[in-house]
């Protein structure tokens with residue numbers, strides 16, 4: 319059995335038996351996988367406190383092809399990201415990203431998706447409190463696009479005709495993007511005013527976090543509307559109707575008293 323070494327993020331852990339843990343890792347070189355960390359529940363485990371959610375480092379794994387559960391030999395931590403797990407808004411965002419990747423990342427290695435995940439987790443960890451909402455929206459759209467579900471923002475999602483390049487626009491979740499006025503007339507759409515359209519385009523197009531249009535941060539009411547939009551888009555196109563608990567928690571922000 320080969321021992322391999324790869325960069326990896328801890329996306330989920332749960333106890334296994336008396337003393338071990340199962341960890342679900344997003345790895346740079348081997349896709350998403352599950353591994354047993356033997357003895358990880360013991361006080362003097364060689365894994366120590368390293369298997370914290372959202373932390374990344376170098377995983378050494380005994381890897382066997384076609385086996386569902388691999389064996390984690392060691393995990394050398396590089397970024398612990400305690401800031402994420404101490405703040406519920408950041409944690410909810412990171413959990414929703416983790417859920418998307420755990421459930422929908424392809425089996426094959428995805429170095430681009432891995433780099434995107436770690437970049438966005440760092441951005442969420444380091445964000446000013448007032449910017450967490452917009453950074454999490456950017457992260458969500460970037461992961462959706464990286465999974466192969468980029469919304470159509472350049473041409474009508476139904477007939478491909480040109481869309482006016484500025485001003486308000488109709489967005490159809492079902493059709494997967496902007497619609498021209500003719501197609502919008504008999505379909506269910508969300509109307510995005512000019513500023514919200516600019517935000518959406520920043521979310522979908524931003525490479526390393528979001529370049530906000532103009533100067534301000536996204537007002538809470540608009541952030542809530544954008545969370546609903548991307549969550550509906552994910553449910554229809556990525557999840558195809560399957561329930562996503564972490565996404566729902568992030569979308570509704572029930573812990574947050576302000577609307």
Ligand SMILES: [Zn+2]
Pocket residue numbers: 474475476477478479497498499500501502
């Ligand atoms: Zn059209």
